[in-house]
Amino acid sequence: MKKGGQVDAASQALRELWEAGKKPQAIALRHSFFDTNQPPPPMAGLLNPRGIAMRFYLLALFEAQCRLDVGEQRVGSRPIAGRNGWADLVAIDGAYDAETGKYMRGGTKQDRDLETLRLRQVQGALRTMEKLGNDRHQALVDIPTKDNGHRLYDAFTLMAESGRGRLQTPDRYSVPKLERSKAFRVPAxxxxxxxxxxxxxxxxxxxxxxxxxxxxxxxxxxxxxxxxxxxxxxxxxxxxxxxxxxxxxxxxxxxxxxxxxxxxxxxIFSQPIAxxxxxxxxxxxxxxxxxxxxxxxxxxxxxxxxxxxxxxxxx
Structure with missing residues (x-):
């Protein structure tokens, strides 16, 4: 990451997004992301040390709250690839391949493939978030598909922190109000x-x-x-x-x-504590x-x- 300047580049893209939007000083995150009545919570499905699903979901919340007011639902408008696409907002380990789930061996021309790897990891993160929970009731995104089964990643829908739910109508993400019992602040x-x-x-x-x-x-x-x-x-x-x-x-x-x-x-006047x-x-x-x-x-x-x-x- 240091060699390729990926963290600085991704942070710059996020700063431009923040400055062009509402400049929130903190992002509101619902407790239901990790605290549910029926564990494990959605967060538990994102704890794999490889891949970027945890990172991507939080970035999606950041992106939404830079643009939207409390109560507004996020509607997809950002492409996965290309300038200012989702892949521009993430930094990855260039030696990791999300398709195979393995680290690439020496001799691979990593610099040539970084853009492709970022795209693959974003797509992999979306697939991970789509499959959470029994019957996908904790899915954090919904990805539409064509008749031939091809996923339309650009058109994904973001779900609430607790997941899509068990009803036929999914619980789509909306910007939460900061209430002490329901949400907390994540500094920008x-x-x-x-x-x-x-x-x-x-x-x-x-x-x-x-x-x-x-x-x-x-x-x-x-x-x-x-x-x-x-x-x-x-x-x-x-x-x-x-x-x-x-x-x-x-x-x-x-x-x-x-x-x-x-x-x-x-x-200096106090007694030693137990x-x-x-x-x-x-x-x-x-x-x-x-x-x-x-x-x-x-x-x-x-x-x-x-x-x-x-x-x-x-x-």
Whole structure:
């Protein structure tokens, strides 16, 4: 991504889209994307570390809210390919082929095929989102087809965060109102500074959940931090290893921090506090300034630091 400048190019395309539209400071996302009465939620179907389905759905919400007012439904008008098409809004790993689901071997002329690969990954993301849920009731898009079965990707319809539903009439996406019990804010900087492009799906999911918790329980967040217990994590579709890795990376990238409850803060006159109980979960706070950095630069800096630390340990 760094070599081909894809993250910068995709971020520039998103910024142009944002500046030409309503310039929302935050995107509203319904809780039903990851919190449903009958788990697993739609988000769980987008956690595959390969492919861009999670990224693409969030980008589609961003695109819609740059153009539409609260309550308006998104009507398809953006082509998949070509200048300012959907493929222009995503950055991909040029070595990954969505058609085969494998990474290409050395010697492949990647630069020549990047545009084709982006198009294939967008189409693959749409197919993934079309098949979610039993009987596709959690499908996040609807793709019309011709009589011969050929998909008309350009004409896809975006569904609500909970999916199309089980009724014959699908629940098409409309811009939600920011209500504390139903939706939360995703800062525009998450899209404009490239974070949506570089974070893995499990990292995005974990960060979204802590964003929602911080806004639903703001006092708790500021005083003690929020936490995610195992039963809730499973209900959201996050495996333990994926969650543990995601929260560590989010902390290293400056998007989360381990909270130190105010009740545990000490002064030079205070008595030592009791050690943390074994069963007590770690609490986290969202770091609001972290999104202001360019995502790829921050991630590469962290990777370089970790590599240097590993070299020191080996020497």
């Amino acid at each position: 900087a998450f899209f404009l500074n490239g974070w949506v492009q570089v974070l893995h799906p499990s990292e995005i999911a974990t960060w979204l959940i802590f964003q929602a918790l911080s806004q639903h329980f703001p006092g708790k967040h500021d005083d003690e931090g929020n936490f995610l217990v195992g039963d809730v994590r499973k209900r959201f579709g996050l495996r333990r290893d994926a969650y543990e890795d995601a929260r560590r990376r989010l902390c290293s990238f400056g998007l989360l921090r381990i909270a130190r409850p105010k009740s545990e803060q000490t002064s 050690p943390r109980e074994r069963y007590e979960p770690h609490r986290y706070q969202v770091v609001h300034g972290g999104l202001g950095e360019k995502a790829l630069d921050r991630c590469l800096k962290e990777i370089t630091f970790l590599q240097n630390e590993l070299r020191k340990r080996k020497s």
